Amino acid sequence: MTSQRNIAVFLIALALIAPWFAYPVFLMKALCFALFACAFNLLLGYAGLMSFGHAMFFGMAGYFYGHVVKAWDLPPELGLLAGVAGAAALGLVTGALAIRRQGIYFAMITLAFAQMVYFFCVQAPFTGGEDGLQGIARKPLLGGLIPIKDDRVLYYVVLAIFLFGYVAIYRFIHSPFGQVLKAIRDNEQRAVSLGYEADRYKLLAFVLSAALAGLAGATKAMVMQFATLTDVSAAMSGEVVLMALVGGLGTIIGPVVGAFIIITMQNYLAATGEFVLVIQGVIFVVIVMAFRKGLVGELTDWWKSRRSAG
DSSP states (O other), X not given: OHHHHHHHHHHHHXXXXXXXXXXXXXXXXXXXXXXXXXXXXXXXXXXXXXXXXXXXXXXXXXXXXXXXXXXXXXXXXXXXXXXXXXXXXXXXXXXXXXXXSOTHHHHHHHHHHHHHHHHHHHHOGGGTGGGOBOOOXXXXXXXXXXXXXXXXXXXXXXXXXXXXXXXXXXXXXXXXHHHHHHHHHHOHHHHHHTTOOHHHHHHHHHHHHHHHHHHHHHHHHHHHSOBOGGGGSHHHXXXXXXXXXXXXXXXXXXXXXXXXXXXXXXXXXXGGTTHHHHHHHXXXXXXXXXXXXXXXXXXXXXXXXXXXXX
């Protein structure tokens, strides 16, 4: 426990000084995707529900944020709330229908909903169509107390949002609710026989995951000042799966590591164009073949075996 606390303190200290040594916008983008990956991991890693359409929550939240802040000229706090509430509502509708099926059928229903949302965004006037929502202003937070036009100031706001979402997921996982989710993931029939309403727990997990993915999407729109079709595309849904798998499903820190690895690759390999997708594919194959539990999962198992041997 002491070593975990020391690692946590070190990581927080590193996060606090990071914008003075790295490009703040890159760090903020990575934090948004890290929260998105953690939200997805809550659903797949702990509830055992595979979603191929999680980008619809991430992307739609960005559109909600942009419309509230740009078209309605409201404060960014309300934009963030609109993004979270809109994603949660969409998650409730999607989850209520999807949880009636299991396995690949569940995944296909989420994919079908995501494709409907994508084509809706292409046609809907408030999304800007293929042009997206551009020029979303960075308005000050808390009635002008926190001016976020400066990238470093905004970085600390994004870091606080990420930590809020991360701690919320940690609390969910280590609560009685989280233990029931793990029981349903491991053996749903046994959980039902013990008196737990599996569908209700799965639906709640789905909505929570959608809401947190929405928080990540709305925050990204606040940082990047635009929302586009890319964020609701099927490719984005596949990307978050890759982030979670690379870092390690079912681990609390794994998706964060995976997100930073993938975003770093995209940032520094951008000059290669579409070739970056080939590199991501190769990494995905290597991770699946050699690191079945992801980088963090395998490292954790190695550390435990070393301590037990010592």
